[in-house]
Amino acid sequence: MQFESEVKAVDALHQSFKKIQSEINKVVIGQDEVIKSVLVAIFSNGHCLLVGVPGLAKTLLVQTVSSVLDLSFNRIQFTPDLMPSDIIGAxxxxxxxxxxxxxxxxxxxxxxxxxxxxTPPKTQAALLEAMQEKAVTIAGHTHSLPQPFFVLATQNPIEQEGTYPLPEAQLDRFMFNIHLDYPTFADELTIVKNTTSNSEVKLTKVINASEIQYFQQLIRSIPVTDHVLEYAVKLVSKTRPNTPLASAAINNYVSWGAGPRASQFLVLGAKCHAAISGKYAPDIEDVQAVAEQILRHRIVRNYRAEAEGLSIEQIIKDLF
Known part of the structure; x- marks a missing residue:
């Protein structure tokens, strides 16, 4: 009976995902893979780092997601003079x-x-601590954050002067590192047409906070076969130079590989990717579908790779 109920729950998640994506697509045009990744992170109870140039609808995307999921939303603009108390309160x-x-x-x-x-590391650390603990501590008193709790942090890949790059240990707290690209010509035509007229889009709330928490628990209960589990762990192990599974390319071009948290996120992400696709258990293709965004910010290239113009994405694809 429990198996039947889990099958029905996965079917419900699959249907809900299609409805959520359809509603978001009314407002956000041409970012289907980004929308999918953000939703996978939410249902996996993870956080996202979104990297893209200004004007690619990052804020609009998050606002739309929060509206369709019936969740509260706040935007914090990080500046050099922002203090931890400006984020967590006082x-x-x-x-x-x-x-x-x-x-x-x-x-x-x-x-x-x-x-x-x-913003300076002290303020970054205040946010990242809240992400990890799902609570903040002020004057010895702990205050729990609303659940579900999801952080989408953005970074501008250009204009790096005067910035404070996140160290690798803090980047590791983000489940996904998602890169946004420019829309296609056809998508941009639709965007301009929709945003320069008086037409209003009415969004329908698809699910709420309690249903999201239920689906987050469901993802963890989805079974994983041993060979898929081993594939995920081996994939992460291959990123570590000077270890038994490391290839010659990894030893030559990588100075630091991914840690165990990457293996955990790979399995969780694969489970969620399978469920929203209507499958009842993940396979190797599901692991590969989420691998690049999970490993991208956990592999550190050495000077040789940078000098030869070898990208992180090329290194990850070689792992497959």
Whole structure:
């Protein structure tokens, strides 16, 4: 009976995903793979790093996702003078001469951390700690964040002067590193037509917070065969130079490979990718479908790779 209920739940997730994607596509044009990746991260209870030049609808995408999923949303613009208290909140002295906690903008279901590399490490660390613990601590008191809690941080790949790049240990907290590209000519025509007229798009809320949490638990209960599990772990192990599974290319071009968290995310991401595709268990193709975005920010190229113009994406494709 439990197996039958899980099958029905996976079918429900598959149908919900199609409805969610259809609603988002009313507003966000030509970013189907990005939308899919963001939804996989949400249902896997992970966070995303979104990299793209300005004007590619990153903010619009997150606002639309939060609206369709019926979740609260806050946007935080990261600047060099932003302090941790500006994000998580602070205690102030009230009129009754008692300290009271004023919540910061991080108290929402979906947070858009815009240009996270524009703010100093101290403020970055405050956000990343909240991402890990799903709570913030002020003056010895712990305050739980709303659930589900999802952070989408953006980075601008150009204009790197005066930025504070995230160290590898902090990048590892993000499940996905998603790259946005320019829309196609046809998609851009549709975007311009839709955004320069008086037409209004009405979005329908598809699911709510409690249903998302249910689906997050469902993803974890999906079974994985041993050979798929081994494939995911071996794929991550192959990224580590000077280890038994490392290829000559990895030894020559990589200075640091992915850690165990990548293996965990690969399996979770593969489970979710299978479920939203209508499958009841992941296969190797599901692992490969999420691998690039999971490994992209966890492999560090050495100077030789940079000098020869070898990209991270090329290194990952060679792993397959």
């Amino acid at each position: 205690e102030i002295l009230g009129e009754d001469r008692h300290l009271k906690f004023i919540k910061g903008p991080i108290f929402a279901n979906i947070i858009l951390a815009d240009e996270i590399n524009r």
